[in-house]
Amino acid sequence: MKVSRAQAAENRASILASASRLFRAKGFDGAGITELMQAAGLTNGAFYGHFASKDDLMAQVCAAVPPPGPWSLLAEGSGVGLDGFITAYLHPDHVRNRADGCLLAALAGDAARQIGPVRRRFTHTTAQLADLLCAVLPGAAARRRDRALSTLAALVGALTLARAVDDPALADQLLRATIASLRRRGSA
Amino acid sequence: MKVSRAQAAENRASILASASRLFRAKGFDGAGITELMQAAGLTNGAFYGHFASKDDLMAQVCAAVPPPGPWSLLAEGSGVGLDGFITAYLHPDHVRNRADGCLLAALAGDAARQIGPVRRRFTHTTAQLADLLCAVLPGAAARRRDRALSTLAALVGALTLARAVDDPALADQLLRATIASLRRRGSA
DNA sequence: TGTACATCAGTGAACGCGCGTTCACTGATGTAC
DNA sequence: TGTACATCAGTGAACGCGCGTTCACTGATGTAC
16 A cells, blocks of 8 residues: 655655664674564565665664754763763663663674774764764864764763663773763863 | 584584674674584584573673673783774774674674673673773873773774764874874873 | 555565584594503 | 493584565555646
8 A cells, every 4th residue: 555755755764773783782693674664663575665775774874864862962962971871871771771772882883893884874973973974072073083083982881881781880890980981081 | 413521612613603603793783593503514403402592692602701802902911902902892803803803892882782691791891891991001000990991982982983984084183183193192 | 635556665575605613533642451 | 351231422404484675456646638
């Protein structure tokens, strides 16, 4: 049964949104086409009317703008500064909620094993998020770039390890130690 | 054809070693039983004489001591200090060579999606590596623990992002910015 | 504005494939005498 | 020490299953008159 063009566009957006959440929660391999389509309220057969392949979908998910998760806090005019962002990013809620969390942290491990468009888009998104971080950092532009990159690495590393670890106490220590380390840099 | 007990023990160790390398290179889902056994010079059927399941193998790989990769540099008496270790860990060679690299960085993303023994062993290994890092840090014991954890997060995050990214220049910037950031902390 | 029909988004079953796992079999090992 | 045989590590084909993908079909949409 055909649907209106507007509905088809909505469906496509719905597939992308569901896929982004499910990929972040379960990884690229962990979420299948049938599951993704069910989450979007459709059946598996309709998938290939919207995307050329699963790889195509993965690539488009990686290129999602605006980047989902805590990064929306850094969007212009949100009023949340660097410290507020770091606190939100390294919050235990972000450890638990993978589906709504940072795409970079959730899929960096998977992205490293991909080739072609997926990795290219992931790279572009990484650079974009570094720029977003750069914009809220103080100091000279030359130093800010390096500080944005090392901050991004610290954030992603701490969240990734906190998620991988089975022990909530150790996870919290990782988060708190990284928050303290990033704050110390800010005041130095 | 039966082999001697000594040979069987060697085979088992060979499966573990091959699996560790292949898992690090391709992830848990990326390496199949047949491939793992071929890499160990055996056929797929022999696998279940050594391990209860693929999950069992994954758990044992996560518990590998001594931890493989650059961590051997921190073993007692190697003479490599903190700075040397950081330089080796965040070296472009380590970005390229996943199979022989840090297990934590290679499998943290996958480990977060596992349950039971795999995650438990991964957690234990993470704590062990933090202790290893703690031992070469200067300063009071209380501060060293936090610094070890934030350093671990920064190392894993920088390596993970450098691997995920398609652009060698961006990867090198991530590594160098993180090295500089960790050095600055050391001298402060 | 109403009608007739071509278009095409979505359905759901089917395809080949590779996965983790099982199992009947093989033949060298290691033990009992 | 030498022989007979039970043990069991390894073989390789087979199993069911879920995956990504294809396709004949359906029926509402949107166009042509």
